[in-house]
Amino acid sequence: MFSRLRIAPRLALLTLLGCTLVLGAITGSCYLFGSRQIEKETEEKAKSLAVGTANRIETVQRGVEKVVRASASRIEDGERSPERVRMILSRAVGENPEISGAAFAYAPETTSGGMRLAAPYVYRSGGRLAFKDLGAGRYRYDVWDWYTLPRDLGRPVWSEPYFDEGDGGALMVTYSVPVFDVPGADRKLVGVITCHVSLDWLTDLLRSIRFAETGYAFLVSRTGAYICHPRKDFVVRETLFSAAETNHRPELRAVARRMITGESGFIPLRNLVSQQPSHMAFAPVPSTGWSVSIIVTDAELLAPVISLSRSVALVGIVGFALLLLITLLIARSITRPLRELDAATEVLAKGDLDAPLPAIPGNDEVAHLSKSFTHMRTELKRSMEELRATTAAKQKIESELEIARSIQMSLVPRTFPAFPDRPEFDLYAELHPARAIGGDFYDFFMLDRHRICLAIGDVSDKGVPAALFMAVVRTFLKAIWRDEESPAATLRKLNNELALDNDSTMFVTLLCAVVDLRDGSMRYACGGHNLPFLISPDGEVHQVRRLKGVPVGAMEEMLFEEGSESLRTGDVFFLYTDGATEAMNGAGELFGDDRLEGELKRCAGSTGMKELVQGVRGAVESFADGAEQSDDLTLVAFRFTGPRRF
Amino acid sequence: MxxxxxxxxxxxxxxxxxxxxxxxxxxxxxxxxxxxxxxxxxxxxxxxxxxxxxxxxxxxxxxxxxxxxxxxxxxxxxxxxxxxxxxxxxxxxxxxxxxxxxxxxxxxxxxxxxSTAMLVARKKSGIRSLRDLNGRRVSLWAGDFTVPFEAVLSSHGISPGRRFVQNYSVALFLHNGVDACSAMYYNEYHMLYQAGLDEDELITFPLEKYGCNVxxxxxxxxxxxxxxxxxxxxxxxxxxxxxxxxxxxxxxxxxxxxxxxxxxxxxxxxxxxxxxxxxxxxxxxxxxxxxxxxxxxxxxxxxxxxxxxxxxxxxxxxxxxxxxxxxxxxxxxx
Known part of the structure; x- marks a missing residue:
């Protein structure tokens, strides 16, 4: 993605990216360590607050317990008359402002008239002490926990908290102590003394506990019932367990079980007031089995760390902006000469080698690059000059070659029909050099009125040397042939002539034939050349007999065999060079003798020799299918159309 | 007051x-x-x-x-x-x-x-069967409510060591004052749950399973x-x-x-x-x-x-x- 950007922004971006990672790591670790530290501190603070609160509650409750137990001892010691009991109760309430009321419930006496209940009750009312008997009326104290629990358990009991409808719905809790007649196993219950204590001070205490803005404290009883909670509708009615059930929070239940079994701890959880992630510290109140909890939301807990992280991030961002600016400036100062160089090379590329290149001072990479460019331009200019000269020279050679080619082509007869006054035969030939000029050649001429000479040759090389050699061969051949008349003798003599002082060791494959137009008899000799084909009018194709003979011009004093054939009317004598059979296609396959023979069969019915030659040439070309012509291609076709009738 | x-x-x-x-x-x-x-x-x-x-x-x-x-x-x-x-x-x-x-x-x-009435005990107290209530402390509702419980206990020949009268609450059971208490499945049983006792900590004896599906x-x-x-x-x-x-x-x-x-x-x-x-x-x-x-x-x-x-x-x-x-x-x- 970066490779599409220019250097300056890319450099700036990558630098920025690296810095972001570093800053992220710094901010992250800052947050992590900070939050751990704060969590630790909060844990200490919350725990000590919870324990401190628990202790305060404990202190008050121990005070109440002491008063109630002292009163119980007095009753146990024999002060059981209603008057004495009332006095003891009045004292307990009057001298202890935290006690709102006290009662002594006598164990019910079963009499003949039914059950007799008596429970003197002293309580505060409008700043004064009031009295009543709870046993009078329909109220049956013997079915309520405050009476039955100490009776059945045989020990003092703190009740679950409850709302007293009397004094404005105050939250109350009672402490009840059973009084027995005889200590020991057979003890008989005299009654239960109970004091009830308003928990308003506790509610106020817990409400005053503020942990940051939204932190709060709550208190639960030994069964998990809420005693104090910011949600007033929870108090007494809900328990930790019912809250867990209502909110489908099994993990809350697990915590609640720890709390009611007197454990203390500091745990993360979502609080039930704002449902935010929070931490809770809890500690037990041993005397009652209650548990105090302090809850603080994580958002607030971590507020200092978050603010610190925010500052770090802010400083980082400002730093980034500066860094970005500086990086851009540096990058631009580096890339400015590069851009100038870029503009100059663009002009250079268009061919204006004289356009000025920017002068870049200094000794850095860019200055070096600029110098290299200058050097490159000088070199380029020089080589352009050279190229121009070379091209001119080459053009001269090419034009000379063109002339050579036209001379070479003019060396072979190219006018067809060659002998319009001779109806005995039809003759056509083509030469296609592989390069501008080639080493192939063909020739024909009338030896006398009745005999025609046909020759085809292939010099062992191509190009100018071959063409020159070919010119020599042709000249010699024509001269010798007129003297010797026999093809074999001609070849032998030609061989000796050429081999003599042949420093270039060039040679030529050659096939010569003489056809007597009176009867179609033909004599021929072959100097290492491809064997020509004979095609009869009915489409039969065969090669002429192979004769002894080596390529001409290589060695002196070589002998050449002479063969003869008899051409009947309509027979075609077809000569060619290896440019036909060794034509190659793209796959490296050769055209070959068989394909040539097949092609000749196909073209056997051609009306004229021109069509035959062109047909074969077309076949070779389409076989090569655009592959470069590797050798000169020469095709000569001669049809004997019968002796001349006079 | x-x-x-x-x-x-x-x-x-x-x-x-x-x-x-x-x-x-x-x-x-x-x-x-x-x-x-x-x-x-x-x-x-x-x-x-x-x-x-x-x-x-x-x-x-x-x-x-x-x-x-x-x-x-x-x-x-x-x-x-x-x-x-x-x-x-x-x-x-x-x-x-x-x-x-x-x-x-x-x-x-x-x-x-x-019948949805039952007796409930803590597994921890070692009670595994109704017979284990023999000699144990059991709290039962007083008056008319006690009848089906008494019927089940007496028909199985169980005599608890000590009976307590159970009233509105299950506090006595929660205070470990009794080994078993009477409970309605729809009420007291769930009260115990809401006081922090898990279901797997309790063993229940539904009266209907002990011949008292009345x-x-x-x-x-x-x-x-x-x-x-x-x-x-x-x-x-x-x-x-x-x-x-x-x-x-x-x-x-x-x-x-x-x-x-x-x-x-x-x-x-x-x-x-x-x-x-x-x-x-x-x-x-x-x-x-x-x-x-x-x-x-x-x-x-x-x-x-x-x-x-x-x-x-x-x-x-x-x-x-x-x-x-x-x-x-x-x-x-x-």
Whole structure:
């Protein structure tokens, strides 16, 4: 993605990216360590607050317990008359402002008239002490926990908290102590003394506990019932367990079980007031089995760390902006000469080698690059000059070659029909050099009125040397042939002539034939050349007999065999060079003798020799299918159309 | 003023006012003034009565109903005997005992047709079977409620070491004052759960599995009330059953109705508990697909079994004929 950007922004971006990672790591670790530290501190603070609160509650409750137990001892010691009991109760309430009321419930006496209940009750009312008997009326104290629990358990009991409808719905809790007649196993219950204590001070205490803005404290009883909670509708009615059930929070239940079994701890959880992630510290109140909890939301807990992280991030961002600016400036100062160089090379590329290149001072990479460019331009200019000269020279050679080619082509007869006054035969030939000029050649001429000479040759090389050699061969051949008349003798003599002082060791494959137009008899000799084909009018194709003979011009004093054939009317004598059979296609396959023979069969019915030659040439070309012509291609076709009738 | 006295008084006053507050339209002038004494404090156990009242099922039958609540200290049957309530609810076993001791009353509808009472113990206390309760401390509800428990204990030859009277709360059990306590599956069992005891910490002995599958809550009235106003009795029973069907179809509305009364009466309970109670009690009131009993009807066989069980335990000596105890008979209430 970066490779599409220019250097300056890319450099700036990558630098920025690296810095972001570093800053992220710094901010992250800052947050992590900070939050751990704060969590630790909060844990200490919350725990000590919870324990401190628990202790305060404990202190008050121990005070109440002491008063109630002292009163119980007095009753146990024999002060059981209603008057004495009332006095003891009045004292307990009057001298202890935290006690709102006290009662002594006598164990019910079963009499003949039914059950007799008596429970003197002293309580505060409008700043004064009031009295009543709870046993009078329909109220049956013997079915309520405050009476039955100490009776059945045989020990003092703190009740679950409850709302007293009397004094404005105050939250109350009672402490009840059973009084027995005889200590020991057979003890008989005299009654239960109970004091009830308003928990308003506790509610106020817990409400005053503020942990940051939204932190709060709550208190639960030994069964998990809420005693104090910011949600007033929870108090007494809900328990930790019912809250867990209502909110489908099994993990809350697990915590609640720890709390009611007197454990203390500091745990993360979502609080039930704002449902935010929070931490809770809890500690037990041993005397009652209650548990105090302090809850603080994580958002607030971590507020200092978050603010610190925010500052770090802010400083980082400002730093980034500066860094970005500086990086851009540096990058631009580096890339400015590069851009100038870029503009100059663009002009250079268009061919204006004289356009000025920017002068870049200094000794850095860019200055070096600029110098290299200058050097490159000088070199380029020089080589352009050279190229121009070379091209001119080459053009001269090419034009000379063109002339050579036209001379070479003019060396072979190219006018067809060659002998319009001779109806005995039809003759056509083509030469296609592989390069501008080639080493192939063909020739024909009338030896006398009745005999025609046909020759085809292939010099062992191509190009100018071959063409020159070919010119020599042709000249010699024509001269010798007129003297010797026999093809074999001609070849032998030609061989000796050429081999003599042949420093270039060039040679030529050659096939010569003489056809007597009176009867179609033909004599021929072959100097290492491809064997020509004979095609009869009915489409039969065969090669002429192979004769002894080596390529001409290589060695002196070589002998050449002479063969003869008899051409009947309509027979075609077809000569060619290896440019036909060794034509190659793209796959490296050769055209070959068989394909040539097949092609000749196909073209056997051609009306004229021109069509035959062109047909074969077309076949070779389409076989090569655009592959470069590797050798000169020469095709000569001669049809004997019968002796001349006079 | 002493707390619980206040609680009770306030609850009673409030409950007297409730019908007026709940009925948004005044009852027709010729409406019959009747009262029903329910056997416990306001809770989902009585959702059907509340809805019959709130939705006007009583009123449309010409009944102007006052709902009264009772408890361990004030027995609903006593109200019936005293004549302070026209109708009262209680367990079948309790009713049979009352009848045996001479209170001439009849069953006009059997509301809870299955036993949901049980004994609960902590597994930790080593109790694995009912027999393990021998010699242990057990708390049982007093008065009429104790009958089915006594029946199960005596029929299995179990004598607890010490019996405690259980009242409103399960505090004694929570304080480890007893090894086992009586519980209704729909109420006390879940109270224990809400006090932090996990279900797998407890072992339960449902009475129905120990040969005491006797119906529980039924509506009763004095025989003379039935004879004088059979139509009114029938209407009351039918309206109550309609209330229950409505409660099943609209559980949240039923809970709202219950919670209103719970809050007014300052009962220290919560919606989660009331929800549990409603869910657990409904299957025993409105028959499901495989139940052999019919909603609102005391089946003859259940009656016979209850009578047999109690006679065997010597809890009663005589019992009336099925039809004279449940004169509306099968199929009369739906």
């Amino acid at each position: 002493f707390p619980f006295l206040r609680t009770l008084t306030a609850a009673m006053i409030m409950l007297l006012l409730l019908p007026a507050a709940a009925s948004w339209a005044a009852p027709p002038p010729d409406a019959a003034q009747v009262s029903v004494s329910l056997q416990w404090v306001p809770q989902s156990q009585f959702a059907g009565y509340y809805l019959a009242l709130d939705k006007g099922f009583y009123r449309k039958r010409g009944l102007d109903v006052t709902v009264l609540h009772s408890g361990p200290e004030l027995n609903s049957m006593d109200r019936l005997a005293e004549g302070t309530a026209h109708f009262a609810t209680t367990f079948l076993t309790s009713a049979l005992q009352r009848r045996n001791s001479g209170l001439a009353m009849v069953n006009i509808a059997q509301i809870v047709n299955r 119906p529980e809550d039924g509506i009763y009235c004095l025989e003379k009330t039935w004879k004088a106003t059979p139509r009114r009795c029938r209407d009351f029973a039918e309206a109550t059953m309609e209330g229950w069907r409505y409660a099943r179809a609209h559980p949240e509305e039923a809970l709202d109705s219950v919670m209103r009364r719970v809050t007014s009466a300052r009962i220290p309970t919560n919606r989660a508990h009331m929800k549990w109670m409603l869910e657990k009690i409904l299957p025993g009131i409105l028959a499901g697909p495989g139940d052999a009993w019919k909603a609102g009807v005391l089946s003859r066989s259940d009656y016979a079994r209850a009578v047999g069980l109690m006679k065997k335990q010597g809890l009663i000596r005589n019992a009336p004929e099925y039809h004279s105890f449940h004169p509306m008979g099968a199929g009369n209430v739906q």
